[in-house]
Amino acid sequence: MTIRTSLIVGLAVVTLAAAGCGGKSGNASGRTGDDGVKAGPGVTTDKITVGALTDLTGVYASLGKSLTQSQRLYYDQLNAAGGVCGREIELLVRDHGYDVQKGVSAYTEIAPKVVGISQVIGSPIVSAVLPRLAEDEMLVIPAAWPSSLLDQEYVQIVGGTYDIEMINGIDFLLERKGLEKGDRIGHIYFEGEYGENALAGSRYAAGKAGLTLVEQKIKPTDTDMTAQVTALKSAGVTAILLSAGPKQAASLAGVAAAGGFAVPIVANNPGYTPQLLGTPAAGALEKNFYLVNEFQAPNSNAPGMKALTSAYKAKYPGQTLDNGVSFGYVAAKVFGEALKDACAAKDLTRKGILKAHRAETAFDSGGIAAPLDFSKVGQVGTRQSFIQRPDAKAEGGLVTVGEPLTSQLATGYPIP
Template sequence: MKNSFRATLVASALVVTLTSVPAFGAGPGVTDQEIVLGQSAVLEGPASALGLGMRAGLQACFSQVNEAGGIGGRKIRLLTKDDGYEPDRAIACARELISQENVLLLIGGVGTPTANVITPICEEAKVPFVGAFTGAATLRTPFKKYVVNVRASYGQEMEKLAQYLVDSKKLTRIACFHQNDGYGQAGLSGIQTALKKRNLELVATGNYERNTTAVKAALLDVKKGEPQAIVMVGTYKACAEFIKLARKFGLNDALFCNISFVGTKALLAEVGEAGEGVVISQVVPSPYTEDLPVLKEYQAALKKHQPAMQPDWISLEGFLAAKFFCQVAEKTGKELTRESFLATIQKVGTFDLGGLTLQFGPEDHQGLDAVFLTQIKGGQVVALP
């Protein structure tokens, strides 16, 4: 009886050992059975839809890949820590994922203020930080070896909005409502640069504190500039509150423009009828069409593996980041390490995700550059021509 019990213990220990010891030639977070990735993102609070959306997109793709046998027989496991969209918590999450959980890399981070503190941690530990849901310039310039961006930058989004507002609609009185942190400053700087190219300046600015909806003071500051258009750099609850209050305060003729990080579907739900005519820039194609093979794949994977989630731009961005990771990992082969992962990106350069192509270069770690404009009309989000 004792021998039988001892044999069971030995067998159990052997299973644990075999699933936890790194595979020969592979790096941290990689065994013969699995690849472990980490995500620090907001899962609760007024910006939770952003983190939940990114996680859903990542998980939909990874579940689909795992169902088909994984990457070279290795299943992908994603560990997500809730950072509350706060830098201090993001630091703790990143350190725990890297030092304690020993993940291969971090993927799908959410937000500029959090990404700005995670980046130096990853650089010091030489851990790739892939596909963050932010377009901040701080993750792009100067070039950072361990930061790999999928999406276009906030500067590119602001340039697209300036083309629409100034070049096409001939508006000259532009104001900016922004979050009072790194995200808000990134967006503010982006629109200022775009306007400067057109010999214009903002007529007013107003800001609010992250993770709040206290926007009235900012609205009063913005209103003083008598703007024709207001570029908004915030999250969905705060931006919705601003738009609803602005309508009540007589800014009915102003054109409200949000950038992609706002969370389009969540904004639509929060703003209600006051959202009519609101413009939102996007950095991925519409999640509701089947124009590209990858969009069909995304919709099917989300329906099967994340049935509680409806398609939207955020989960699509997460899906694309995950699909990009899988392609790089597949091309890297058995000896998957943090350095070999990055080397594969440089060696291959171009990755076709299914009609959507990501391109990288020696000093370029941003895969996509396209920006699309959408607008709320009749309670729906439609493409602007």
């Protein structure tokens, strides 16, 4: 995290704390309706309101759009099946444009109105609202995967974490791409929580495998990877890890190919979007680029993925099937299943929903992701990853390489 971002987050937390002094928006005194169901904020006799703090106008606007559309799809399906406890689910969406202060303001506005939040894009936004989550007793699912959030009782990471992804990525390079003990491997990463958490994983795996890691820190505003490619080529690396965004992925692959530097590139899941296959870097990406992901590619034969792909295309014809679609849908289903279990226990308070969620030890997404264990605060729900590569002919521009991967390195990794 940069000094500037740290200051913004700090100011946002102070602002948020001040805004919270006027009264708690948490469970307060739960009320019991005529149906015998205890209810709290965001729950009426006929409606349950779930929040979404997304990015529709900022740097992750395409991801935010896909996430929000897939979550609306899930809640529409849930409502068509009768809702939860006879109540319709409503998704209350606010766009923060990936601006911390806007995110804090949006949280302050919707917190009294929602039962929980099934989407928050951005680690900085999540960090800024953390002080209120324990007070509000509200389950939140971030579209961010740093291991630092694992010990937060009210925050649920759905999938693996950035460090686990990089560990499995290095194992893939060792097993499938000829990487050997004594080799040098590069890692280009964003400054801040995302990149530094991924770096923790690559450092661990490199140390265990006897590799030398050559680190290249960049800012999100750095979109030309020429200097980094030059440095890594001079260092003699035989593979490159990337923990950055799609623009950096396109530049890295294109610059390396143009310079005759044909080494495999392995990126974390936020580092690719199928729109890159419409750029000049498409050929280089299809040849040497790999993505570590916790969710099946859209062309997967997994029953849940096939059903999701069909339903999404029917509801949003012509829209891109990217990683946001699968993650958004699974995250909404995680929240929906917690609501259904809380309904069965006749407790739709925020505490009741969290309790129901934390009892889940093998969440089934129909094969879109590995079974997920949400019962252990401080532990990752899965250490399994899919290795995927770009393919312009495939649905969603991705195909999976081999079987799902849970490396011995990842299994033995102690979560920091």
